[in-house]
Amino acid sequence: MGLDALYDELIERLVAACSSHDPERLVTFDRTGFHYAKPDLGLIEWMPTLDLGRRVSIKTVGYHPTNPTERGLPSVLATTSILDTTDGRILALCEATFLTALRTGAASAVATDVLAIEDARTLGVVGCGAQAVTQIHAISRVRSVSRVLAYDADAEVASTLPGRVPVPGIEFELIGASDLAAMLAEADIVCTATSVDIGAPPVLPDGPHRPGLHINAVGADFPGKLELPPTLVRRALVCPDVVAQCLAEGESQVLTEDELGPDLATLVRDRGRCEATRADLTVFDSTGWALEDLVAAEMVLDHAERLDEGVDVELNPVPADPYDPYGSLSP
């Protein structure tokens, strides 16, 4: 179906899920997990979601920042299990690394479509890894991006970005750290998607910018991790994906709950009212919402079923006698 159509469908499904979002029916646990420094610094976390009366999805996500340089692997690796709440059987195990990148892009596109100015053309990108690709790609589905100003602390990673973004008609300008203030001044939209260290300085300077600048901050996901200057965050309308999570580990860490703008679901539902803020500085604080994962997983499972793709594995036993624990063992 092609990536463009996949983004369009995911954005549409995400908008629909936000519109009909019922916090009584969709129950999520805050992301939690194991954080360790052995063998390397890393973490494995799980994000369980109950779609009441239907399914439970559990995404397990690993973040191992040395993966790209040490192992030729993405830093984020994830899988999602889908279980049936009627009987508890596992229905599917689904690769979620690609889906996580895809849904993070799609979530930014949903927020950007509400909050960015209509004729946004220039996109600033800080951090040129895998997430930059999906941010640029997804945003180009809702705005006519014609120019990307791209910065990465690793100039080699930045240099390969243009070749990794399969969107025609974009002119890339690779910039240095000293050009970030100029980038901020010129951009209509900015995406920060870095692996900033805990307690490290922000990846973007504060300074003059266009009145309607919209920023998608997707990299911070840990207490103490911040991509944006607090001064900038404090004068912006900050829209969290998940309020509690953003206050704990997003850019919203420097704010209190009553200083937050509408969350992602509200942006979609109160679209008209929220579009009125386009003239202001806006920040989408994206820490990753379990709803996004559920929507993305269900989309690919629907396509897998339609295309008869995937591998069928008989995993949970269906014994002749449910009271016989050995009934499903082969002789």
Added chain:
Amino acid sequence: MGLDALYDELIERLVAACSSHDPERLVTFDRTGFHYAKPDLGLIEWMPTLDLGRRVSIKTVGYHPTNPTERGLPSVLATTSILDTTDGRILALCEATFLTALRTGAASAVATDVLAIEDARTLGVVGCGAQAVTQIHAISRVRSVSRVLAYDADAEVASTLPGRVPVPGIEFELIGASDLAAMLAEADIVCTATSVDIGAPPVLPDGPHRPGLHINAVGADFPGKLELPPTLVRRALVCPDVVAQCLAEGESQVLTEDELGPDLATLVRDRGRCEATRADLTVFDSTGWALEDLVAAEMVLDHAERLDEGVDVELNPVPADPYDPYGSLSP
């Protein structure tokens, strides 16, 4: 290899894991999950375990008590994911329904081997479902069980128990509710493995019993669920598998922490001292320990590798370029 050898190996591995258990290295989260009444009463929980520097295992377990009667499925259905903490990749997804029953049996066998009298012959069983089979089977690997007194609230389920237990040389006597006091008086070992309701009366009466009676209580796993009479629990030496979990949802709910006996790991490590309590009434409060799941999963994965069994699925992408989120997609 046969089930007897499988139990022997699992018991041996469990004893070894208890002996070398280092709470600094083995980090577990308390079991938590979604409990719901829609479409039917049920729950899906997850039990994550970190074996520091090596692996994370996450068992997801569903408990849907209407499964046997409504769907011909076991009430407990479980799967375990094993992830590598070096890079976060998922290494295996492993059926864990059978393994849960197997490891619950093996854990009772480990506790029974320390706490039950050496020449125990008569085993009382309350609840004759799938878990009764693995309890009887596992205990028969550590004691010469020759007689089983079996009770189930559903007489039909009780009637099929003898045919489901592939252990030769056991004489089964199916008993009624009015025989439970006599069973308690005669048994050397008792196993309770019921789906007792929250707040329901205990499944066993209190009353006279042999001085060295050992009870494995494996059914209670929820706040308010109790299989044993509190009066009996209060005068017994109660050995929990996991202290905090037993105090929250096991038979130990009626006790305080300082009233508990040694936990399972201590039973194994201080075996000599703990064996000295064989003349007392002892209870193994089995709520399910993540270590047991890890040991069981690693055992079957070792055998699957040795026998070249299982299905290889390429799940997490290994792209040519870790910064290219589309690099692992087929053309």
